[in-house]
Amino acid sequence: MGTDIIVAQMIGTLGCGVAAGAVAKDEEAKQASAGGIMTLSAISIPNLAIPARRPASTTIPSREPGTPIPHLTHQWLDLFNRGKTTFPAIAMGASIANGYLAWVFRDTPAPDSALMGWGWSGCYATAIASTMGMVVWTVTMMKSTNDRLTEIATRDDAAVAEGTKGMVVGAHDQVKRENEESEVPALLQRWAELNLCRAVFPLTGAVVGIYSIVLMK
Numbered sequence: 001m002g003t004d005i006i007v008a009q010m011i012g013t014l015g016c017g018v019a020a021g022a023v024a025k026d027e028e029a030k031q032a033s034a035g036g037i038m039t040l041s042a043i044s045i046p047n048l049a050i051p052a053r054r055p056a057s058t059t060i061p062s063r064e065p066g067t068p069i070p071h072l073t074h075q076w077l078d079l080f081n082r083g084k085t086t087f088p089a090i091a092m093g094a095s096i097a098n099g100y101l102a103w104v105f106r107d108t109p110a111p112d113s114a115l116m117g118w119g120w121s122g123c124y125a126t127a128i129a130s131t132m133g134m135v136v137w138t139v140t141m142m143k144s145t146n147d148r149l150t151e152i153a154t155r156d157d158a159a160v161a162e163g164t165k166g167m168v169v170g171a172h173d174q175v176k177r178e179n180e181e182s183e184v185p186a187l188l189q190r191w192a193e194l195n196l197c198r199a200v201f202p203l204t205g206a207v208v209g210i211y212s213i214v215l216m217k
Contacts, residue, residue, distance in 0.1 A: 005104060008097040012124070013209030015094025016131050019087050020203035037087055037134070038199035040079060041192040048075050049051050049188055069181040074155035076188065079148065084138070091131050091202055098124040098131075098209065123212045131205035142194045149187050151181050 021038035052066035065072055105120030138146075155177075 005101065008100050008104075009213055012094050012097035012101060012127065013206055013213065015090050015097065015128065016202040016206035016209060017047065019090045019094070019131070019134070020199045020201075020206060032151045035197065037083070037202065039194060040083065041196040041199070044079055045076070045174075045188055045192040045195075046068075047183060048072060065185065069184050070153075070156070072188075073149060073184060076149055076191070077153040080150070088135055091205075094202070094205065095128045095131050098127045098205070100130070101212075119216065121207055127205040127208040127212075130208065131202045134201040137201060142191070142198070145187060145191050145194060148183070149191065152184060152187075155180070170179060172215075 017036075019036060021036040048067065049065040050073065051064050067075070101126035102121040105124070109122055
């Protein structure tokens with residue numbers, strides 16, 4: 001087996017695995033969302049929304065997070081913005097590698113034990129489709145939650161840009177702000193659940209990649 005094939009298999013399979021659930025090794029990178037998609041739901045969001053003092057029975061994300069809600073939404077927005085540039089790029093790199101493998105093995109028959117009679121090209125095409133499915137999931141199933149959290153996180157941006165951050169907020173607007181902030185814990189919980197589902201797509205791509213590698217041996 002040529003070096004190019006081995007490298008492509010590593011990039012394709014490891015890229016999917018990293019996107020799905022790798023954890024960054026240094027603390028700063030963790031806080032900057034450099035871990036995998038699954039890590040954001042399992043670690044980052046619960047950590048951001050932890051209450052000031054956490055009883056053993058507290059549900060995470062907490063209904064009363066210790067972090068002020070405006071700052072909490074800014075932290076989420078930073079995670080979201082970093083993730084939407086990082087993870088699709090990793091998934092695209094893995095898919096390019098898998099596409100190369102599908103082309104290289106386009107005329108090579110798979111053994112009789114191949115799953116559902118797939119040829120090699122079918123295996124790698126499935127890995128590509130499942131991996132890039134995370135993008136479709138994000139822009140469809142997660143859109144309303146993303147939009148609402150972004151709206152709350154950026155609601156004061158215009159005032160800050162105009163230098164009116166400290167202006168007095170009327171009673172009506174204050175009630176509106178409090179109602180918006182009361183939505184955030186549930187929105188974060190919903191986002192964490194949807195994001196965990198999103199991780200399944202590249203994870204499936206990694207599993208198919210591993211299956212193909214094992215079957216080739």
